[in-house]
Structure formats: C-alpha cells, structure tokens
Amino acid sequence: MLKIENLQASIGEKQILKGINLEVKPGEVHAIMGPNGSGKSTLASVLAGREDYDVTGGSVLFEGKDLLELAPEERAAEGIFLAFQYPVEIPGVSTTNFLKTALNEIRKYQGQESLDAVSFLKRMKEKMKLVNIDQSLLSRSLNEGFSGGEKKRNEVFQMAMLEPKLGILDETDSGLDIDALRIVAEGVNTLRDGERSFIVVTHYQRLLDYIVPDFVHVLYKGRIVKSGTKELALELEEKGYDWIKAEVDALV
Amino acid sequence: MTTPIDFKAQLIAEFQLNETRLNGESRSSLHQRRRLALSRFEQLGFPTIRHEEWKYSNVKNLVSQEFNITPSAEISHEDLTSLEIPNLAGNILYFINGQYQPQLSTIVSPADEVEILTFTEGYKKYPALVEEHFAKYADDLNDAFTALNTAFAQYGAFIHVTKGKVVETPIILRFISDARTENVAVQLRNLVIVEEHASVKVAESFRTIGDFSSFTNTVTEAFLGKEANYDHYKVQDESEKAFHIGTTQVHHSDKALSYDTTVTLNGGWVRNNLNLVMGGEYVEAHLTGLYLPNGKQHIDNHTLVDHAMPNSYSNELYKGIMFDKSTGVFNGKIFVREDAQKTNAYQSCKNVLASPDATMNTKPQLEIYADDVKCSHGTTTGQMDEEALFYLQSRGIPKDKGRALLMLAFAEDVVEKIKIPAIREYLESAIAKKVGEV
Ligand SMILES: Nc1ncnc2c1ncn2[C@@H]1O[C@H](COP(=O)(O)OP(=O)(O)OP(=O)(O)O)[C@@H](O)[C@H]1O
Ligand SMILES: [Mg+2]
Numbered sequence: 001m002l003k004i005e006n007l008q009a010s011i012g013e014k015q016i017l018k019g020i021n022l023e024v025k026p027g028e029v030h031a032i033m034g035p036n037g038s039g040k041s042t043l044a045s046v047l048a049g050r051e052d053y054d055v056t057g058g059s060v061l062f063e064g065k066d067l068l069e070l071a072p073e074e075r076a077a078e079g080i081f082l083a084f085q086y087p088v089e090i091p092g093v094s095t096t097n098f099l100k101t102a103l104n105e106i107r108k109y110q111g112q113e114s115l116d117a118v119s120f121l122k123r124m125k126e127k128m129k130l131v132n133i134d135q136s137l138l139s140r141s142l143n144e145g146f147s148g149g150e151k152k153r154n155e156v157f158q159m160a161m162l163e164p165k166l167g168i169l170d171e172t173d174s175g176l177d178i179d180a181l182r183i184v185a186e187g188v189n190t191l192r193d194g195e196r197s198f199i200v201v202t203h204y205q206r207l208l209d210y211i212v213p214d215f216v217h218v219l220y221k222g223r224i225v226k227s228g229t230k231e232l233a234l235e236l237e238e239k240g241y242d243w244i245k246a247e248v249d250a251l252v
Numbered sequence: 253m254t255t256p257i258d259f260k261a262q263l264i265a266e267f268q269l270n271e272t273r274l275n276g277e278s279r280s281s282l283h284q285r286r287r288l289a290l291s292r293f294e295q296l297g298f299p300t301i302r303h304e305e306w307k308y309s310n311v312k313n314l315v316s317q318e319f320n321i322t323p324s325a326e327i328s329h330e331d332l333t334s335l336e337i338p339n340l341a342g343n344i345l346y347f348i349n350g351q352y353q354p355q356l357s358t359i360v361s362p363a364d365e366v367e368i369l370t371f372t373e374g375y376k377k378y379p380a381l382v383e384e385h386f387a388k389y390a391d392d393l394n395d396a397f398t399a400l401n402t403a404f405a406q407y408g409a410f411i412h413v414t415k416g417k418v419v420e421t422p423i424i425l426r427f428i429s430d431a432r433t434e435n436v437a438v439q440l441r442n443l444v445i446v447e448e449h450a451s452v453k454v455a456e457s458f459r460t461i462g463d464f465s466s467f468t469n470t471v472t473e474a475f476l477g478k479e480a481n482y483d484h485y486k487v488q489d490e491s492e493k494a495f496h497i498g499t500t501q502v503h504h505s506d507k508a509l510s511y512d513t514t515v516t517l518n519g520g521w522v523r524n525n526l527n528l529v530m531g532g533e534y535v536e537a538h539l540t541g542l543y544l545p546n547g548k549q550h551i552d553n554h555t556l557v558d559h560a561m562p563n564s565y566s567n568e569l570y571k572g573i574m575f576d577k578s579t580g581v582f583n584g585k586i587f588v589r590e591d592a593q594k595t596n597a598y599q600s601c602k603n604v605l606a607s608p609d610a611t612m613n614t615k616p617q618l619e620i621y622a623d624d625v626k627c628s629h630g631t632t633t634g635q636m637d638e639e640a641l642f643y644l645q646s647r648g649i650p651k652d653k654g655r656a657l658l659m660l661a662f663a664e665d666v667v668e669k670i671k672i673p674a675i676r677e678y679l680e681s682a683i684a685k686k687v688g689e690v
Contacts, residue, residue: 048646076648088643092661098644101657106648141661158647 001026001197002047002067002166007058009046016042018222019058024166027194031208031233032201034219035241040201041085043219044170047199048082049075062166076102077109079165083155083172085201090142095154096124098142099161106162127160131187148175156184160191167191168199173207185210205237218244259315260297264290266321267403281383282375282405289392289402296396308581308613309523309552314495319437319467325351327430332356335428335459340674342422343368349430350407350438366419366452367412371441374410381412385445389473389529390501397497401471404439408470411454415447415477422453422672427470429494432462440470444482448505451481455675458519460491470498476508478532483511485670487679490519492547499525504564506532513669516543516551517682527556530592533563541570542666544686545578545610552581557599559592562622566596571666572603573659573687574610581613586627588620595622599629604636604662606655652688659687 002024009017016039024030032040046053047060049072060067062078070078090098104114115123128135131153143151152172159167169188173181188198188211200211208216208230216233218226220241225248226232236244267290271278298315299306325348332346345368346356352370359368367374375382392399409425429436446452454474460466468490476482482502490496496519502510514524528537543551557566572580582601603612614631636655644654663683670676 050642071651072642072645073648073650073654076646082646084643084646088637088639090640090643090658090661092664093657098647098649098657101653102644102647102649105650105653109648162647 001063003061005059007043007046007060008056009042009053010056011053015056016053016222017046020222020224022217022224024197024199026197027192028215029192029198029200029211029213031213031216032199032219033203033216033233033236035245038219039222040219041170044082044085044168044199044201047075047168048072048080073105074109076162076164077106081159081162081164081167083152083159083167083169085170085174087143087151087155089144089146091144093142094140095138095142095158099124099158103162123161127157130160130190131157132183133157149177149180152176153180153184156187160187163191164196166197166199168201170201171203172200173202173204181207182210205233208233220244220248259317259319263321263400264294280379282379282386285387286403286405289387289399292392293396293399293403296394296399298396305554305583308579309550314467314521317435317465317467319435319465321437323349323430323434323436323438325349325353325430327353327428329356331461332428335426335461337457337674337678339677340424342424342672344424344426345409347407347425347427347440349428349436350440352407361419361421361423365414365417366423367410368423369410371408371410371443372406374412374443378410378412381445382410382443385473385475386443387473389475389503390471390499390527395499395525397469398471398499401439401441401469401499405441407438408440408442411442411444411452413446413450413452413480416449418451419453422455424455424457424672424675426457426459427468429460429466429468429490430462431460431464431466431491431493433464435465435467437467438469440468442470442472444472444474446474446476446480446482448477449479450477453483453485453671455485455487455672457675458486458488458490458496460494463491463493465493465495466491467495468498470496471501472499473501473503475503476505476510478505479507480505481509483671484513485672485675486512486514486524487517487675488515488519488522489517489682490522492518492520492549494520496522496524498523499527502528502537504528504530504532504535504537507534508532509536511538511669512540513666514541514553515666515679516545517679517686518545519549519551521550523552523554525554525556527558528566529558530560530564530566533561535561535564537564537566538669539566539568539570540666540669542663543572543580544575544663544683545580546575546686548577550579552583554581554583554585556585557587557597559586559588559595559597561589562591562593562595564592564595566598568599569665570601571662572601572612573606573662574603574612575606577607577609579611582631583615583617584629585617586619586629588622588625588627590621592622593624595625595627597625597627601631602662603631603633604659605633606636606659656684656688660684663687
C-alpha cells in the first residue's frame, strides 16, 4: 500500500529526514516511536503533502502512485488521512460544514455522487457514537476553544467520517485522559478492517496496549534506526532511548 | 483652447442658479443653513493629500472629471432586474440619481409608527423637526464634502420613528446611480430621527448601472433619543468607475443602542466616514465593517467614536480582504473626553492580503483624557493562514476552495451582524461568488 524508499526532506538548510525506508501493507499497523525532534511529525507532514518541506531525495509510492507528485487534497482523496499532532483552529467554520465539503470533494475526485443530507447525517451519527463526541462540539467553529483532548477526538472523528485507506496518527494519544484514550483507541480498532492501514506515532506504550501494532519502528535523527514487533515498544518503555542512541551514535 | 472645467466652480454656479428658482423658500431657515454650508464649502475647497484626513485617499481623479450634476432619472422596472435583492421585503424606497421613484417603491409601515418621506416632503410636513436636527450633527465646518452635501440637501429620505414604537419592518433605501449615458454626480441627504424608546432598522444600498462614471456624495444623520435602538447597514456594490464619499453620523442620547455595519463589496473609489457621538450616558454602540476590494479599487473607512459622556460602551470590528492591486485604508479614532469616566471602548481591524500587490494602511488613533477607562485596539494585516489552508487540504478540500471557505468564515463575523435576512443572504452569496472567483 505504502512504500517509502530513502526519503529525504529538509526545511530551509536543515535536513530533517535522512533516508527513511518503510513499507506498509494493507491492514497493517505500524507504530513509530522516537525521541523528541527526531522527525516523526516531519515524516507525517511530508506524507500528507505539507509544502514547507522540500523533499530532496527518495520516493513514496501509495497504491502504486507517486505520492510526492500529488497535491495534499489529492493525497487525501486517494485515501491518506493525517490526524495532526497540533490540530489547527479555524474560526467561523463548523466541523459539520467542513466535513460535508471535505467528504463531497473526496467523492467528486473519486467520481462518486455527493452524499445527500440524510445519508450524511446518518454517517455523522454513527461515527459520533464511535468516538463519543457531542453534537454541540461539532456545530462550533472547528477546534476553536476545544480542549486538547477534544481536538484529538475530533481528529479521529474526522478520520472515521472520511474512511481513508491509510490513517496516520501523530501523537493522537497525548492530551487524552485514560477514558478518552480507550475510546479513541477503540474507535481506531473498529476502523481496522483488515484492509485499512495505520501509522501510529506515539511516545507511550499504553496506546499500543489498545492499538496493538504489527511493527514498531524507532526514528532517531531522521532515520529509522530500529524496527521490531510490539515487544520493542515494551523494551523502550522499560529502558528508554539511551541504549539505541548509544548504538547509533557509536556508528557515526 | 478649452479650459478644464472646475468642478468646484460648477457646483457653486449650480447652487446659485438653483437659488433663483426657490422664490419664497430661499428665506427659509433650511435654506439659510444650506447657504452657510455653501460658504464653508467655498472656503474649504476639495481636500488634497496634504490634508491629514485624506493622506491615502486622493480626490484628484474625482474632481478633475466632468459630471452632470443635475442628471435626470428615467428608468424602468426592467432596467432594475439585475439589481434585485431576492426575497427583500419591507419598506423599500428607490432613488435613481437621487430622485425618489414612488412607482418602484413600497411603503408598508403605518405613519403613526414611522413616517417615511423624502427629505423635501419631510421638511414640508415637519419643518420644525427638520430644523431641530438637520446639519446639527454632521460636521460641515471641517469636512468639505459634508459642507457640499449640506448645501445641496434635497434628495434622500426623511425617517421619523414615533416615541415608543418598535418598527419591525425594515426600511431599505436603494440608491442607484444611472450612468448609462453620461457621468453623473448626486448628493444624497438622509435624516433619521428615532424618538425615545423607539426602534428601527435602516439599510442603505448603493448600486450603479452603466459604464460611465458616477459620484455619490451622501450624508445620513441619525438622532437617537433616550433608549432608542438603531440598526443601520450600508451596503455598497458599485462599479469600477464609481466614486463614493459618504458620512454616517449618529448622535446618541442616554442608553441608546446602535449597530452600524458597513459592507463594501465593490466600488472604484470609496471613502466612508462613520462618526458616532455619544451625547448621553450608558450608550452602547457596535461598529462593524467589511471590505473586499479587487482590481484597482480603493476603499477607505474612517471611523470616529466620540465618548463625550461617562459609562458608555463601544465595540468596533473592521475586516478586509484585499485582492489584486487594491488599496485600503482604515482609520479608527476613539476620543474619550475628560468627563467620560467608566468608558469601555474596543477596536479591532483585521486584514487579509490575498495578493502580494494589495496594500492596506491602518491607523488606530486613541485619544484618552479620562483616567477610569478600559480601551483596547489592535490591527493585523497578513497573508492567509497557511496552516489552516493546509489543514483543509489535508482533508481533501482543494486549495482554491479552502481559501474561499476561510475567507467566507472571516467575513461572516461581520455579515452575521445584519438582521435583515434577505440582505444577509444576498451578501453571503455575493461574497461567496467574489472570494471564489477572484
Ligand atoms: N518549520 C520548521 N522550521 C524549522 N525547523 C523545523 C520545522 N519543523 C520541524 N523542524 C525541526 O525538525 C526536527 C524534527 O521535528 P519533528 O516535529 O518532526 O519532530 P518529532 O519527532 O515529531 O518530535 P516530537 O516528538 O517532539 O513531536 C526538529 O529539530 C524541529 O525543530
Ligand atoms: Mg511530533
């Protein structure tokens, strides 16, 4: 589904991604962990198409298509969804309205008819239940004045609404209380249907107790320096990153 | 060799010619007031950019044009179809090149609630009332265009809301410049008197038809009695060749409440003055504005909130989206006089430059002479929020559409203040069209 080869990206003069290799197959969940500033959000942003970053080398194929050639909205329509680490506040645009526009733009791209009001509302209701989100929140301006947890829940709600092929969750667990964490994780698990894939960026093992990953990768200084299964996450939880940093830095 | 016509001389000559036709009326105190205004206009002359208030708005192109200053008004219903505002209902008055068109107009509110007349009729019927208020608020001592307007006061509306009456049906004044056959110049003068405990909504809509130039010089004076409520909307959608200079003057008595909203969709060269003088205590005033110039349009909003008395509140929000090579000016003055303790005054002006070639000049001007006051002001001028745009794109919304969506949301803060649904809907669709197309 997603094939990243030797991906390099920089911002201004600063190189942040220094050759990422990662393959995600349908239905898989990949967790990406790593110290602050290692490039996790950068990787997520580059995949979603943020223009601030210059891709200086490598390739990304999504379902056989050259992802790097596509505009952000085309990537979304092809089935990539990024749940932001820091969701943006957009005054004056309600979540409901915005999602209706987004959904219909994606359907248009895919050559489908617009969703009629009744079907849209039905889908809204269904997905609201999934992440236990309130109607009143959705009629307010998008993310404006939302608590940290509400913003994250809204991201997952949007993902549920747009039904992407690949969901990239960038620290969706941070800022969530225990109950919200469980709800959000269960929401994600419901979306795991054997076809849909996820890249889950997190600092915490506890999320991975709920969303059990197929693979765990450690990103450090712009490279994936270690990959393993869910046991790697447990090891990291126990030992921290120092041993990995030492291994990597010794090689340089 | 033909000497270039002098607009000022042309106007003064017309005044004198007109005077000879007045017969007995020339001795009326209204006309004496006009005369005084004319002499002030003569003395002031048109402002130049050396004048502080006109620094960024040059009237040179306006005063060097030739206009018919007494244009005729011949128009049919069909000519107006393109200017229709869907579902508009209420008291609707049409003025073509200043002249009232009873055959196109509808007045539904009963006269014991509100008298809606032309300015001239108003003076005939209520001379004392007009004399009490006319030219008492708008400043013709320092402002040449107000002086000129006062000298030519004749066309426009007279609105008198009876004490204690709540007029639910809005009053919509539609001013249309017909520039289909020649350059036209029109002076419009409206007088609105809202008596104690009365309430009214007045909208002024400015449109043009035709490819020639038009010049509208308009002054609306409003007197608000004690605890009066006044909603006033000014909606401008004029041609690239339209010049518009307008002053909205509001005088508040104790506990009066006013909402002024000015929306400029289009206009070649526009200067709006909104002046509020709080002549009473516990006044509440809201001022909102929105301008969306494109091409080479120039839109200048000058506002003045004069807190002359204690315990009043004013809140001002102006927003602009600047396209292409347009230019904009916002100048917001707040005076808090020595006596005006416990004043709360807030001002904010936010602008989005949708093009690198657009410019916006903002100048907040606070002069505070009292010590126990709460005042704040802020202006921002910047590009579109790229983070927000990326967020929308990442959800599948194409960049252009995302940009339009953000602009609409930005504008909505102002548009939502308009309590006449048909006008609000008309604006929403006109703005959607404009931000989507440009
Ligand atoms: N817009 C930017 N301008 C300059 N530097 C940037 C920018 N965005 C990211 N960086 C830098 O790139 C590096 C990687 O940042 P990134 O946000 O990808 O880290 P991260 O792994 O997501 O960290 P965290 O765990 O703290 O979220 C950091 O050193 C960061 O300062
Ligand atoms: Mg990050």
